[in-house]
Amino acid sequence: MSQPHPTRYVLPQPPLVVPSKTRLRVVPAPSTRPRPIKPRNKFEAAALKVHPSVKLPDDFFPTDAEIDEELDAIDAVIEAEEIEIKQKSSKKRTTNRLYQPYEREARRELYHQDWNEIFTKANRETMKVWGLKPHNGDLVHTVQIPDSGIAVRLWDSGLEDPSECCLDFINSLSSKAINSPEDWQLFPANKFGVIPVPILSREESAGYEKNAIPLGEERFDIMRARFYAIRRPNYPDFLFEVPVESIAGAAQPRESRAVG
Numbered sequence: 001m002s003q004p005h006p007t008r009y010v011l012p013q014p015p016l017v018v019p020s021k022t023r024l025r026v027v028p029a030p031s032t033r034p035r036p037i038k039p040r041n042k043f044e045a046a047a048l049k050v051h052p053s054v055k056l057p058d059d060f061f062p063t064d065a066e067i068d069e070e071l072d073a074i075d076a077v078i079e080a081e082e083i084e085i086k087q088k089s090s091k092k093r094t095t096n097r098l099y100q101p102y103e104r105e106a107r108r109e110l111y112h113q114d115w116n117e118i119f120t121k122a123n124r125e126t127m128k129v130w131g132l133k134p135h136n137g138d139l140v141h142t143v144q145i146p147d148s149g150i151a152v153r154l155w156d157s158g159l160e161d162p163s164e165c166c167l168d169f170i171n172s173l174s175s176k177a178i179n180s181p182e183d184w185q186l187f188p189a190n191k192f193g194v195i196p197v198p199i200l201s202r203e204e205s206a207g208y209e210k211n212a213i214p215l216g217e218e219r220f221d222i223m224r225a226r227f228y229a230i231r232r233p234n235y236p237d238f239l240f241e242v243p244v245e246s247i248a249g250a251a252q253p254r255e256s257r258a259v260g
Helices: 042-048 064-088 104-122
Strands: 141-145 150-155 164-171 185-190 220-223 227-231 238-241
Touching: 042 104, 064 104
Parallel strands: none
Antiparallel strands: 141 150, 150 164, 164 220, 185 227, 227 238
């Protein structure tokens, strides 16, 4: 469940989505419903402008029932906090609700107004989406993982910073995206060895359990020109290098021995 917003009846933003002049991250979630025809707020209007080939999560266009459920949960948290405050202040607890909630329709209207205000303050009518999986024909780099039938795939996915890229795992034969085995871990590394701080996928960072990530939707945010290691049971750590982003027409250095 999303974290409660400090203002009553205001639904928190979807995970990792903020209207600004930077690109927006999309945390994968089930995409099972068709996009609506008519937007109810500026967030939905911006989402509808994203190219139809991009799968947007269902929670970009929540139903009225889903909005009500989230608002009810926020109300319950706020009420529990207010009860706790009253108890700590030695005031007598009553059995009545501490406030009268808005009617559901009115609460939903506030939810939509909040999105409109967020986009108005950001002076935006669109959203830029990055970190999506590669499309057919997109440039990618792959690294085969020995004795696994799995490869690492690297791509930029529209990232504006050339030092960043995305990483996921694919089936070596079909080249289809898969999720990493549950007992595998990704670590940063350098010439001295593995740095023992596991790198979480974007989905795990957003609160997903690894086994609950939608199939083929796992992805990691990493840096170019760095070393990484994959740790898996019964095998030595597999180290690999992430290349820098090449520039068309730029000369590439080659390795040789100094003469002096």
